Amino acid sequence: MLDLGKYADAILWSWGLTLLLLAGLTLMSLRASRKAKADLKAAEERRKNG
């Protein structure tokens, strides 16, 4: 196991928060993308069917 010494708290907080924020941003972006794609598809189908 990696020994981070006396800076363990600072290192783990920094890395943990970074990974959490980046993962959150990625998930948010993917979810918004999926929703926009589905909404647009539905609107285009409505338009096609009159």
Add this chain to the structure above:
Amino acid sequence: MSQMKTNGTQTRSFGQRMNALWEYANPVKFMALSGKVLPWIVGLCALTLIPGLIWGFFFTPEAANFGNSVKIIYVHVPSATMAINIWVMMLVTSLIWLIRRHHVSALAAKAAALIGMTMTLIALITGAVWGQPMWGTYWAWDPRLTSFLILFLFYLGYMALWAAIENPDTAADLTSVLCVVGSVFALLSRYAVNFWNQGLHQGASLSMDKEEHVSNVYWQPLVMAIIGFGLLFVTLLLIRTRTEIRRRRLHALMARERMSDA
């Protein structure tokens, strides 16, 4: 004509090739091209970001002056670098919008803002967490720290302005002007250490000057992590810009539906 070639073929001049780039300001062409390159960029991002971070976290030695806290630079330096560069990218796309009125460029700037804000937040938090054991304080009104905080507020203001204005063209105009003004702070964030010597924050971790930059054992994984963060930005930017283009199209279709219903 200089751009005409012999053998019946015609090659395009530099100017024409540059003009051809503007074709990708067409949303349909942008969607087609970005859809093709996106999987490759995701792959490259995974190939640089994951090994870069693992290398930095697990396989770098303790530093003589900073101890193991040196591992924080693998998240702090790439995020701070991206925070500034994303604003510069937003400045370029905002200027393109103001001068040439290409909607994709305005939407790309809008799409980049949340990523830039997140990178600035990461840089501020990791800097504060690192500052406590090193400087004995989480925060100081140091030139670089302060200009970064102002940059973060500019990101927030930029996104709030987009959200507050209903007409998308007016929103793009006003946010572009805000972006030009905020660029002063993006540049200050980068060069504050050089302008003022009284700050706590040290100089650049990456420098072309061999005397100045960090030792190779830390430098190599750091470069890899920065490239990884850069590619993560491009990946998220493409996904988010495509989303914004779809939303714009949806907005237009809904408006047409409402008009035909009326």
